[in-house]
Amino acid sequence: MQTITPTKTQNLPQLTHARNEGMALDLDWVAGVQANTSAIERRAATLPGRRSVKKDYQAAWLCKAISCIDLTTLSGDDTAGRVQRLCAKARQPVRPDLLAALGMEGLTVGAVCVYHDMVETAVRALDGSGIPVAAVSTGFPAGLSPLHLRLAEIGESVAAGAREIDIVISRRHVLTQNWQALYDETRQMRAACGAAHMKAILATGELGTLRNVARASYVCMMAGADFIKTSTGKEPVNATLPVTLTMIRAIRDYRDRTGIKVGYKPAGGISKAKDALVYLSLMRDELGLPWVQPDLFRFGASSLLGDIERQLEHHVTGAYSAANRHAMG
Numbered sequence: 442m443q444t445i446t447p448t449k450t451q452n453l454p455q456l457t458h459a460r461n462e463g464m465a466l467d468l469d470w471v472a473g474v475q476a477n478t479s480a481i482e483r484r485a486a487t488l489p490g491r492r493s494v495k496k497d498y499q500a501a502w503l504c505k506a507i508s509c510i511d512l513t514t515l516s517g518d519d520t521a522g523r524v525q526r527l528c529a530k531a532r533q534p535v536r537p538d539l540l541a542a543l544g545m546e547g548l549t550v551g552a553v554c555v556y557h558d559m560v561e562t563a564v565r566a567l568d569g570s571g572i573p574v575a576a577v578s579t580g581f582p583a584g585l586s587p588l589h590l591r592l593a594e595i596g597e598s599v600a601a602g603a604r605e606i607d608i609v610i611s612r613r614h615v616l617t618q619n620w621q622a623l624y625d626e627t628r629q630m631r632a633a634c635g636a637a638h639m640k641a642i643l644a645t646g647e648l649g650t651l652r653n654v655a656r657a658s659y660v661c662m663m664a665g666a667d668f669i670k671t672s673t674g675k676e677p678v679n680a681t682l683p684v685t686l687t688m689i690r691a692i693r694d695y696r697d698r699t700g701i702k703v704g705y706k707p708a709g710g711i712s713k714a715k716d717a718l719v720y721l722s723l724m725r726d727e728l729g730l731p732w733v734q735p736d737l738f739r740f741g742a743s744s745l746l747g748d749i750e751r752q753l754e755h756h757v758t759g760a761y762s763a764a765n766r767h768a769m770g
């Protein structure tokens with residue numbers, strides 16, 4: 442991988458591109474989308490074995506990864522205290538002496554991601570930091586509550602201060618190939634988000650085939666998604682490399698045909714620094730350096746930061762600390 446220069450303050454996703462306003466649903470385009478599963482799986486299998494960056498370059502990429510994390514807690518037993526501790530970690534993701542040694546003072550995560558009920562707590566806890574709060578809305582994780590309630594939930598999350606909304610799509614519309622229904626619903630959600638950025642969670646582990654993943658990606662982008670996101674973290678299978686290749690190639694094709702850049706968020710089960718490096722490298726190879734910035738790339742992850750911090754500590758001090766010294770919330 443070539444050298445990248447991490448920016449020190451990643452507070453706001455400062456858009457370097459026009460927002461995706463969406464377009465009319467193009468059913469012919471959707472119908473023409475295919476996915477060559479065996480070729481995608483073959484290519485994905487080669488990715489983890491590729492030679493990785495080392496030493497200072499690796500530390501720089503790991504700092505970049507931190508700036509792209511949506512630091513997440515989405516548990517039934519979330520409390521205000523846990524969210525406040527998570528927000529403190531978001532502001533200071535790595536020990537100050539380590540950041541000073543790396544010349545990365547001021548580094549923060551990309552956002553904090555919580556359930557609607559925790560939005561106000563997180564907004565207060567992040568006050569003055571510039572770190573946005575992302576809310577999972579629309580009846581997360583299944584998305585099976587009535588549409589008017591899902592839309593109202595978006596409005597309430599935005600009113601509570603969420604600047605990013607992670608919506609869940611209706612899997613049943615994908616499984617029945619009802620692209621019009623998926624488009625109409627997602628379009629209404631995008632309108633309800635207003636100025637807040639919308640990440641469309643496909644729940645790829647429940648979509649059956651990579652072709653469905655690809656088609657759902659296009660429909661969500663046509664409906665105006667600012668990001669497409671793999672998973673809620675609650676499906677039996679969450680972010681994978683074959684799904685990632687499928688989705689980011691859809692993003693590339695959408696950019697080539699419309700000129701519009703849509704972001705990508707793999708989420709669920711990404712907990713190791715070495716995996717984060719594979720994702721960043723893949724984004725750079727397939728889409729280019731703009732897609733390794735927080736305005737176009739995020740990791741949805743609850744525990745990845747802890748492992749990255751351990752690796753950075755080892756880089757600076759030569760020693761590893763125990764994983765339990767890196768609690769998130």
Ligand SMILES: O=C[C@H](O)COP(=O)(O)O
Nearest residue numbers: 674708709710741742743
């Ligand atoms: O969107 C984020 C995911 O729910 C986080 O999943 P994780 O706990 O497996 O990192």
